[in-house]
Each structure stands twice: as C-alpha cells, then as structure tokens.
Amino acid sequence: MKRLVLLIAVFFLCAGTYAQNPVVSADSLWSGDDQQAEKFYNDGIKSYDAKNLQEALKQFDQAIQLKPTFDKAIFNRGSVKLELKDYAGAITDFNRSIELGPSAKAYFSRGKAKEATGDKDGAYADYTKAIELDASHAQAYYYRGDISFEKGEYDKAIQDFTLAIQSKSDFAYAYNDRGSARFKLEKFDDAVADYKMATTLNPSMAFAYNNMGSVKKKQKDFKGAVDDYTAAIKIKADYYIAYNNRGTAYFELDNFEAALADYNEAIKQKPDYAYAYNNRGNVKYKLKDYEGALADYAKAVELNPSYGYAYLNRGIAYEMMRKNTNSCEDWKKAAALGINTADTYVKNQCK
Numbered sequence: 001m002k003r004l005v006l007l008i009a010v011f012f013l014c015a016g017t018y019a020q021n022p023v024v025s026a027d028s029l030w031s032g033d034d035q036q037a038e039k040f041y042n043d044g045i046k047s048y049d050a051k052n053l054q055e056a057l058k059q060f061d062q063a064i065q066l067k068p069t070f071d072k073a074i075f076n077r078g079s080v081k082l083e084l085k086d087y088a089g090a091i092t093d094f095n096r097s098i099e100l101g102p103s104a105k106a107y108f109s110r111g112k113a114k115e116a117t118g119d120k121d122g123a124y125a126d127y128t129k130a131i132e133l134d135a136s137h138a139q140a141y142y143y144r145g146d147i148s149f150e151k152g153e154y155d156k157a158i159q160d161f162t163l164a165i166q167s168k169s170d171f172a173y174a175y176n177d178r179g180s181a182r183f184k185l186e187k188f189d190d191a192v193a194d195y196k197m198a199t200t201l202n203p204s205m206a207f208a209y210n211n212m213g214s215v216k217k218k219q220k221d222f223k224g225a226v227d228d229y230t231a232a233i234k235i236k237a238d239y240y241i242a243y244n245n246r247g248t249a250y251f252e253l254d255n256f257e258a259a260l261a262d263y264n265e266a267i268k269q270k271p272d273y274a275y276a277y278n279n280r281g282n283v284k285y286k287l288k289d290y291e292g293a294l295a296d297y298a299k300a301v302e303l304n305p306s307y308g309y310a311y312l313n314r315g316i317a318y319e320m321m322r323k324n325t326n327s328c329e330d331w332k333k334a335a336a337l338g339i340n341t342a343d344t345y346v347k348n349q350c351k
Contacts, residue, residue, distance in 0.1 A: 037066035071100040087113045104134035138168035157181040172202035206235040210242045225249040240269040244276045274303040278310045293317045308337030
C-alpha cells in the first residue's frame with residue numbers, strides 16, 4: 001500500500017462521565033481521595049483536548065496515585081503514552097486496563113502499541129481479541145488487514161478491509177487499502193472501483209487518486225492515468241511521487257517534454273529521489289542526450305547503490321556511446337542485483 005496510510009485514532013474517554021455516573025457500592029461511599037482522583041482525571045481530559053499531553057500525563061498519574069484501580073484514568077494514560085511514543089509504557093497501562101476489565105478498546109490500543117514496536121504477531125492477536133469483544137470494531141478489522149497486507153496475504157487483507165467497510169460504510173481508507181490489495185492480486189477493475197469509492201467518500205485523498213492512476217497505467221490507460229495523477233497533484237501540490245508517476249505516464253504517451261517537466265519537479269521537491277533521476281535519464285536517452293542520461297543514471301545509483309535498473313540503463317547509454325567496457329561493468333552490477341535483462345546482455349555482448 002504505501003505504504004498503506006493508517007487511520008490513527010485515540011479512543012479517549014470523555015470528561016465528566018465518571019463523575020456524573022459514579023459507581024458506588026451498596027456498603028460504601030466515595031472517599032475524599034476518590035473525589036480528588038476524579039478531579040485530576042477530568043483535568044487530564046481537558047489538558048488532552050488542549051493538546052497538552054505532558055500535563056495530561058501528570059494529571060492522570062495523580063488520579064491513579066490516589067485511586068490505583070481507576071480504570072479510565074489508566075486507559076487514558078496509556079493512550080497519552082501511545083501518542084507520546086512511549087510504547088512500553090502504553091502497553092503496561094493497557095495490560096493493567098485489561099486486567100481490571102477486558103474491553104475491545106484496550107485490546108485495540110495495545111495492538112497499536114505492539115505494532116509500533118514491531119510486534120506484528122502480538123498486534124494481530126490483540127486486534128483479533130478486540131473483534132471478538134466487539135464484532136463491529138471497524139478499525140480493528142482495518143489494522144488487522146494492514147498487517148495481512150504487509151505479509152503479502154492479500155486475500156486475508158481484503159476480507160478484513162471488507163469487514164471494516166461493512167461496519168463503517170464511509171471508511172474511505174479501507175476502500176483505498178482494499179483497492180491496493182486487489183491491485184496486488186491484479187484485480188485491476190475491482191481496484192479502480194475501490195479507489196473511486198475512496199475518492200468519492202474523501203475527495204481530498206490525494207494518494208487514492210495516485211493509486212488509481214497506477215492501476216490505469218498498468219492497464220495501459222495512460223491518458224486516464226495522467227488525469228488521476230493530475231487530480232492528486234491538484235490536491236497536494238508537493239506530491240513528488242505523483243509528479244514522478246505522471247511523468248512515467250507521459251513517457252508512455254511519448255510526450256517527453258511533459259515527462260521531463262514532471263521529473264524535474266519531482267527532483268526539485270525531493271532531491272534524493274533516485275527513481276526520478278533514473279526516469280529523467282530515460283527521457284534524456286530518448287532525446288539522444290546520452291551524456292545527460294549518464295549523469296542522471298549516475299545520480300540514481302549514487303543515491304541508491306542497489307538500484308539495478310539504473311545500472312542496466314546506464315549500461316545501455318554507455319553502449320550507445322560505444323563505451324563497451326563501461327556497459328559490461330554496469331550490466332554485471334545490474335545482473336548481480338537480480339535484473340534478468342542485464343544477465344542476458346552480459347552473456348550476449350560481454351566477453
């Protein structure tokens with residue numbers, strides 16, 4: 001996906017609900033400490049709403065010190081820690097919240113913290129537990145689908161993205177990511193349909209237009225691809241990936257001037273973008289500017305020494321300049337990086 005764009009949401013509990021509806025046992029009343037804990041808790045909510053996370057953290061700490069079993073404060077402190085990227089601390093709080101009262105939101109939030117630490121299997125298990133406790137938990141399906149996507153399990157990802165959409169019909173991100181999974185399975189028409197729905201639900205979703213353009217390019221609908229990349233750029237003027245991709249569509253349409261302009265813009269926006277240098281080199285090669293092409297291919301491999309296609313292309317440019325020794329050196333490097341075409345060139349043209 002993009003990497004797939006994750007929809008981040010913190011399930012924060014609202015201020016006041018605990019105070020307005022106190023759970024009082026039949027044989028006890030709220031103590032003064034409990035009332036003070038409630039005040040710290042509500043102050044923590046206000047601080048969080050004001051984006052003052054450190055202050056919110058202190059206030060939840062104070063609430064928990066006064067009332068160690070204050071589940072809502074413990075959960076919310078974990079949520080703040082998650083936003084502050086204190087993943088170990090967040091997991092500790094969510095563990096405690098689950099001990100006090102298992103809930104879908106606690107399992108889901110712990111799953112996000114685990115995923116952030118690289119524990120994909122643990123995160124997957126927590127998302128699954130969240131779904132067991134709340135079968136309509138759209139985000140748990142979505143996040144679990146994302147993990148399946150990253151593992152290359154595209155059918156499983158599609159199932160979860162579909163369940164997310166069934167639980168939340170306007171879930172634009174789930175439509176986009178299901179489209180990406182379908183694209184991976186070469187279900188191009190279905191992928192386009194999903195991307196269209198994503199952009200209908202969220203017209204500002206630039207990456208969905210970009211993704212749709214890439215599907216159309218795969219279908220050799222290069223004019224349609226140009227239109228989609230252009231839509232993405234109108235939404236996000238600094239979208240260097242869309243400039244690069246539109247350049248590749250223009251290249252296929254033999255509109256080398258437009259392609260060159262797009263690659264120039266992509267490089268202007270991201271000077272270390274190796275793909276744009278390689279692609280600009282291809283345009284210069286087509287325009288018989290072999291020296292210019294060589295310079296761009298050289299920059300591409302400087303930025304990404306494992307970029308096999310840039311070595312392959314530079315070798316072809318060297319060949320056009322009758323520099324056969326240089327050609328063979330580059331083709332051998334490309335072949336070592338797994339480029340089959342380069343291996344063929346080495347066998348047929350290099351001694």
